[in-house]
Amino acid sequence: MKQHAASAFDRAVLVLNTGGTFNKRYDPIGGDLFVARDDQAVEAALAQFRGNLACRVQGLIYKDSLEMDEEDRALLAREIAAATETHVLVVHGTDTMSLSADAVAKCCPEKRIVFSGAMTPYAFAPQEGAMNLALGMGWLLSGDTPEVRIAMHGLVLPYAQIVKDRQNGVFVALE
Numbered sequence: 001m002k003q004h005a006a007s008a009f010d011r012a013v014l015v016l017n018t019g020g021t022f023n024k025r026y027d028p029i030g031g032d033l034f035v036a037r038d039d040q041a042v043e044a045a046l047a048q049f050r051g052n053l054a055c056r057v058q059g060l061i062y063k064d065s066l067e068m069d070e071e072d073r074a075l076l077a078r079e080i081a082a083a084t085e086t087h088v089l090v091v092h093g094t095d096t097m098s099l100s101a102d103a104v105a106k107c108c109p110e111k112r113i114v115f116s117g118a119m120t121p122y123a124f125a126p127q128e129g130a131m132n133l134a135l136g137m138g139w140l141l142s143g144d145t146p147e148v149r150i151a152m153h154g155l156v157l158p159y160a161q162i163v164k165d166r167q168n169g170v171f172v173a174l175e
Helices: 040-049 072-082 095-106 126-141
Strands: 011-020 025-028 032-035 053-063 085-090 112-117 149-154 155-158 162-165 170-173
Touching: 011 040, 011 126, 025 095, 032 126, 040 053, 040 126, 053 072, 053 085, 072 085, 085 095, 085 126, 095 112, 095 149, 095 162, 126 155, 149 162, 149 170, 155 162, 155 170
Parallel strands: 011 053, 011 085, 085 112, 112 149
Antiparallel strands: 025 032, 149 155, 162 170
């Protein structure tokens, strides 16, 4: 776990890294993508805040979200519930982000939580992941009302009002 310096914001944010495409890297020996078991991509994105944000990064599951199960979601919810921070950003794979958000919402009604991630690995094209992370962080810092949202592709909506449009590779608001 790495601590980032406190700043003008006295509110500390917990950043939970569960893996997902955001964290994937290329294995030149095996020739495939893998979810790295570290927080390198998340740390690189958070470095863009240049010390103006107080946050604690904690790696947790390190899986592609398609491999996550109910046990993983229960672990995620327990970690958030036990955290001293009331504001939490979860870096998560996009395929089952809404399932995890639903599980967390049921167990952590007193916390302000946002899920975010990327469709492209940060290691290949950092812009999308960094933008989604910053979008989520901005929402977290903008208030104190407990709620669970998803921040992706310019939208920050309650988790039940946003969906991954798999045909077009973008998150959209549900109508």
